[in-house]
Amino acid sequence: MRYYEDLKVGDRFSGGPLTVTEDDIVGFAARFDPQPFHLDAEAAKGTLFGGLAASGWHTASLTMRMIVGSDTELAGGYIGVGVDSIAWPKPTRPGDRLRVESEVVELRLSGKRPDRGIVRIRTVTLNQADEIVQTMVANLLVPARAAAAAVPA
Amino acid sequence: MRYYEDLKVGDRFSGGPLTVTEDDIVGFAARFDPQPFHLDAEAAKGTLFGGLAASGWHTASLTMRMIVGSDTELAGGYIGVGVDSIAWPKPTRPGDRLRVESEVVELRLSGKRPDRGIVRIRTVTLNQADEIVQTMVANLLVPARAAAAAVPA
Numbered sequence: 001m002r003y004y005e006d007l008k009v010g011d012r013f014s015g016g017p018l019t020v021t022e023d024d025i026v027g028f029a030a031r032f033d034p035q036p037f038h039l040d041a042e043a044a045k046g047t048l049f050g051g052l053a054a055s056g057w058h059t060a061s062l063t064m065r066m067i068v069g070s071d072t073e074l075a076g077g078y079i080g081v082g083v084d085s086i087a088w089p090k091p092t093r094p095g096d097r098l099r100v101e102s103e104v105v106e107l108r109l110s111g112k113r114p115d116r117g118i119v120r121i122r123t124v125t126l127n128q129a130d131e132i133v134q135t136m137v138a139n140l141l142v143p144a145r146a147a148a149a150a151v152p153a
Numbered sequence: 154m155r156y157y158e159d160l161k162v163g164d165r166f167s168g169g170p171l172t173v174t175e176d177d178i179v180g181f182a183a184r185f186d187p188q189p190f191h192l193d194a195e196a197a198k199g200t201l202f203g204g205l206a207a208s209g210w211h212t213a214s215l216t217m218r219m220i221v222g223s224d225t226e227l228a229g230g231y232i233g234v235g236v237d238s239i240a241w242p243k244p245t246r247p248g249d250r251l252r253v254e255s256e257v258v259e260l261r262l263s264g265k266r267p268d269r270g271i272v273r274i275r276t277v278t279l280n281q282a283d284e285i286v287q288t289m290v291a292n293l294l295v296p297a298r299a300a301a302a303a304v305p306a
Binding site for chain 2: 028031032033034035036037047048055056057060061062064065068076077078079080081082083084085086087088141
């Protein structure tokens with residue numbers, strides 16, 4: 001398990017792959033983003049997307065799933081305090097096989113809680129053709145090892 | 154239906170409410186964010202969250218659901234090109250009744266495609282106690298009315 005002190009700028013992690021079906025895309029959209037271009041392959045043809053496309057929130061949620069299953073292994077888990085940016089340069093399509101590549105871009109100890117660090121991580125989500133379907137910069141809360149050591153046994 | 158020209162800075166929209174159950178929280182987490190504090194009320198007690206908490210991506214997805222069902226009624230639907238920021242000041246908890254309040258903060262025509270505008274919208278997601286569970290600034294692609302008029306009949 002990695003604590004705040006075990007991480008440094010430039011550390012890289014990867015996760016996935018994970019294949020997305022048309023049923024997955026339509027099922028997510030029905031619950032969270034019920035718009036024609038996410039729900040119906042036929043109706044999607046006449047839209048900006050030109051065919052069925054996953055909700056960006058579906059791509060973001062699948063990205064989280066791959067981060068949680070990745071080789072990062074952060075102590076305390078993956079607790080996001082927020083996101084600095086997300087972009088969806090291309091949509092996720094039925095049958096896409098996604099994977100994630102993450103890199104630590106900044107580290108700082110919390111001002112209020114010196115037993116915790118904030119780790120800024122850039123994660124790129126790619127499809128089977130190595131096209132980028134999402135870029136994200138997120139801030140994760142990672143416990144400091146010093147704090148863990150200070151906890152009474 | 155609202156086109157780019159129909160929107161102005163300061164326009165406000167609202168959506169919801171929508172109630173979140175423990176089953177919803179656990180079901181979403183099992184698929185997209187399988188960590189103890191999102192999966193198991195008992196295990197969550199000993200974590201930073203102090204009890205079962207929804208994944209931030211669940212809160213974001215529910216927010217999208219309320220935006221799609223809101224009174225905004227954008228022509229072309231709600232197509233996000235990206236997100237400038239998301240923060241989760243408090244987690245969504247089992248039984249929470251959420252709602253969204255959105256405000257247009259910036260408007261610009263696309264440089265590349267003058268038939269489309271980019272509308273920056275700030276959306277706050279609140280629970281039944283009016284506590285903020287999410288703030289988000291997102292950029293939506295909205296067709297311009299001029300472009301719609303130019304489409305041959």
